[in-house]
Amino acid sequence: MTFEEKLQQFAELAVKVGANVQKGQTLLINTTTDTVEFTRMVVKKAYEAGAARVTVNFSDGEIDRALFDHADVEEFEKYPRWIAEQRDELIERQGALLWIDAADPDLLTGVSVSKLSAQQKAAGKALANYRDAVMNDKIAWSIIAVPSASWAKKVFPDLPETEQVPALWDAIFKTVRIGEGSAVENWSQHLVALHTRADLLNDKRYAKLHYTAPGTDLTVELPAKHIWQTGSSRTPQNTEFVANMPTEEVFTLPSKYGVEGFVSNTKPLVFQGNIIDDFKLTFEKGVIVKAEAGVGHDLLQEMISADEGSKYIGEIALVPHESPISASNILYYNTLFDENASNHIAVGAAYPTCFEGGSELTEEEMDMNGINTSITHEDFMIGSGDMDIDGILPDGTVEPLFRKGSWAF
Incomplete structure (x- = not known):
């Protein structure tokens, strides 16, 4: 070609x-x-x-x-x-x-x-x-x-x-899967695979996820009505679109007040034309209580202070470490690509579509249901080949979800 x-x-x-x-x-x-x-x-x-x-x-x-x-x-x-x-x-x-x-x-x-x-x-x-x-x-x-x-x-x-x-x-x-055959057909197959993974997670109905890796020990509570989604969405007219190209993630929202522990980034974050790197966030009852950065410390403080919701998480996304972008060993300095090489989370607004009936809720009702709102939505990368994630069921049963950066099932 x-x-x-x-x-x-x-x-x-x-x-x-x-x-x-x-x-x-x-x-x-x-x-x-x-x-x-x-x-x-x-x-x-x-x-x-x-x-x-x-x-x-x-x-x-x-x-x-x-x-x-x-x-x-x-x-x-x-x-x-x-x-x-x-x-x-x-x-x-x-x-x-x-x-x-x-x-x-x-x-x-x-x-x-x-x-x-x-x-x-x-x-x-x-x-x-x-x-x-x-x-x-x-x-x-x-x-x-x-x-x-x-x-x-x-x-x-x-x-x-x-x-x-x-x-x-x-x-x-x-x-973006261009080079062999039809790119449109390649994407059709790719989206089916992502939807299959999201369906498996929606069937699990995990109550919490527990992340562990060097510099990270984080527990994230999931709302009972959470929905795992892929990069493929539909408008009210039932038109399917893909918001990010490339996309390798399945994602959902956390319970706003149910995040505990600390997490460190594994790739630089490009924010407002500047780089923030070597940073660590500590959470108590969902809110960021401590934020440190080796590069871009002041900008990190501004990012999480844009409004009240900027101090909470709005999205968690799962991406296996062996994804095509990760396997390329290229650091793109662009979140569109780098987030699809790594598990990542976003500070700021949650997608209401990741909650059953979320799009019909008022801002007050969203807060009552643990759905964060904010003018901010900034993804940053936390995954690596050393990351393990456990899924915790409502009855307390713990299941391996990720091991050494890859899907455990």
């Missing part, structure tokens, strides 16, 4: 499986100027699939950085109203949203934490309706990534400059 053929398959995959654009539907694409050629392919594929209109928002890394370098902190407290209104209209029209990521992991390194924090809080408030739509699968949405020169250099610093972007393209194609 030629490089051009792989690109065409990737564009088709993003349209037909990721966002799953329907005839007569509008599609909004958010991306960067690094992706222009590929984005043009995606737009054409979307129109071929019957899209009524495709709108593309391009951003540029240097322009974004200039804003943070020169604007006053007060400017970041004013989130642009048109961005929220554009997404609100997309939701109203039952459109689809596609992110094509190519961001530099170090884009905002050195920017004051106060500016990053102000923007996070302002965006969280302004995009509340959009966040609700995404967290409750009210619209089809998907995130994919393509290489930029700056990102490829971060991932492959030891390669000659001319080989860095091609190497990242090759790695990405493998993670």
